[in-house]
Amino acid sequence: MVLKKGKVTDKFRFAISGTIIPSITEQPVKSLGKLFDSSLKDSTAIQKANEELGAWLIKVDKSGLPGRFKAWIYQHSILPRILWPLLVYTVPITTVESLERKISGFLRKWLGLPRSLTSAALCGASNSLQLPFSGLTEEFKVACTREALQYRDSKDCKVASAGIEVRTGRKWKAEKAVEVAESRLRQKTLVGVLATGGAGLGYFPKAQVSRAQGKERHQLLQVEIRAGVEEERVSRAVGLKQQGAWTRWESTLQRKVTWTNIMQADFHRIRFLVQAVYDTLPSPANLHLWGKSETSVCPLCSGRGTLEHLLSSCPRALADGRYRWRHDQVLRVVAEKIASAISTSKHHHAPRKAISFIKAGEKPQVRPHLTTGLLNTASDWQLQADLGKQLKFPQNIAKTSLRPDMIITSEASKQLIMLELTVPWEERIEEANERKRGKYQELVQECRGRGWKTFYEPIEVGCRGFAGRSLCKVLGRLGVAGVAKKRAIQAVSEAAEKATRWLWIKRADPWVATGTQVGA
Known part of the structure; x- marks a missing residue:
């Protein structure tokens, strides 16, 4: 490159052994991945990078692969490739x-x-x-x-x-x-x-x-x-009223969607989950807002058909037993996981783990893990869940018309565990916890007055599949920990999510009140 009075010129030519050396205006020079032209500016290279990115995206878009595979190609191929020119x-x-x-x-x-x-x-x-x-x-x-x-x-x-x-x-x-x-x-x-x-x-x-x-x-x-x-x-x-509602979910556990989840055949379930969380499903209220429908009325009642109304607040859906069916689907999974924990605890009884102090500079000694929790304090636990037939509260403990969703009793140690499940709209989890805690307060005091060591906790699982922190707390108190606890929370969350998706699919169809619904 030859500069004369601050401007690039091709007036002077250079040669080696008779071979003309091309100027930078004729042939840009690439060094360490960066292209230099006669302008010595990056605008041309940036424009080229922009065009390359667009070409890559369009090529992937037209590849004929399923959409989730295209997204994988972006994350693991296009993203690292475009970062270098930037x-x-x-x-x-x-x-x-x-x-x-x-x-x-x-x-x-x-x-x-x-x-x-x-x-x-x-x-x-x-x-x-x-x-x-x-x-x-x-x-x-x-x-x-x-x-x-x-x-x-x-x-x-x-x-x-x-x-x-x-x-x-x-x-x-x-x-x-x-x-x-x-x-x-x-x-x-x-x-x-x-x-x-x-x-x-x-x-x-x-x-x-x-x-x-x-x-x-x-x-x-x-x-x-x-x-x-x-x-x-x-x-x-x-600042987003609908899509930012998750910022107010203070009592729910986070969920992570992995590439394994995305690559599974039932990816439509993940798509529904994302749209439900950010309230972008085609509910009557959203369709009316988007100009796709003349009315925003719920297909079952005369209320405004928002997503919250359809999935959690419709009085007709409540009367039909739709929400009760979803509640029982989640309760069944919770009962199965706790029953499995009871079966495991019968073979593992250990004293409460003590705190071991370590001197400065010393390494802690590896000791076998000791399982603790309420389920490890007795070996005769009996579980009853309010599924199928109405649960009857044990008359030898207290006489009441209340029916907790789950009762776990130990006659030998006179211990009573009561759990009450709610599947609310995620933003109302704290409200549901306070309401259910107050509902059974008198019964808890009566059981304790009769000499029973009573443990009562309401647990919540959001209707869109986000477990409340109360579920994590209860499982920990019972002694379910580690991988078993993680899998239990995941199973319960997926049960709520699948049941809600089925309610969404059948939102305008007649409801048949049976124990199980086809396709759930």
Whole structure:
């Protein structure tokens, strides 16, 4: 390349052994994956990367593969491939965000989701329902942060002192993001380790940035960058009345959709779950809102046919026994899991686990795991569930007309466990817990007055398949732990989700009140 008065010129030619060397205007030069042309600008390369991304997406879209396979190709092939040109060229963050919007459109199409679905639903890491997709903007910010840290903390003093900047436009700067991340980590160090959930203080130890060095410090900063991006997603979701309702589910456990779930033959179930969580199913209210229907009336009653009304609040559906049928489907699974735990506990009786203190510098000794819980305090547990025929409360304990959903008794130790299941709308889980707790308070006091050690807990499983924290608490108290506890929660959640999907399919059809429904 020849510059004359600041402009590229081809007036002067160079040759080696009679062979003319092509100028950069005739043949751009590629070095370390980056293409240099006569303009010395990245606009042409960025435009080319944009076109390549569009060509890849269209090629995958026309491949004839099932949509979920196309989504897998994006996550594991297209995403890492497009990140490299975004890293080597000076790409503003606004361009990356426009590319992510294009990708989100194709993902919605491939997964069979409505175009109105927010992009935060696809790649949110703290959502109640987490999908296995990575956001392009988040990965771009993390990659730029990693590059900025490599320049700043380089072992080569000349590189570290050169003040090299990672240019990403005016809207977002990598160096500023690193400063903010370091400030956030310092603030967390001052606050100290917080208790998470029901775990004790310090149960989940976290590395402190003040003590971390090198690669470990860089990892902490990158995690904090991701946390900042996730906070922005959540703040946008809070402003969405329907699709952001999950931000108010304070008493539910999160669910993760894995690639194994997506690749299964019943992927339509996952599609229904996503649409139900973000209220994008074609309910009468939504169809009226979208201009697809002239009325928003429920097909069973005269109420407004919102998704909440159809799945949880329709008086006609309640009178028909639809909600009771779903309740029994979930209760049956809960009873099966607890019955299995009772059977297991009969062969494992151990004293309560004691706390063993360890001196500083010593390593803890590996000891066999001791199972604890209410079910391990007796060997004659009898379980009764209010399924099929009406459950009768044991007259030798108390005389009452109340019928808890599940009763577990031990005559030898005079212990009584009562469980009451509710399958409410996820936003009303706390309300349901308080209502059911007050309903049986007098019965609990009467049983205790008669000398029975009584344990009572209401448990909730959201109608869309999100287990309440009360279920996790009850299983822990009973002694169901580890993998068994995780599988029990998953089975109960899927039972509620499948039953609700069947109610949705039959929302306008006559209901036959039988013990089981075909197709559930």
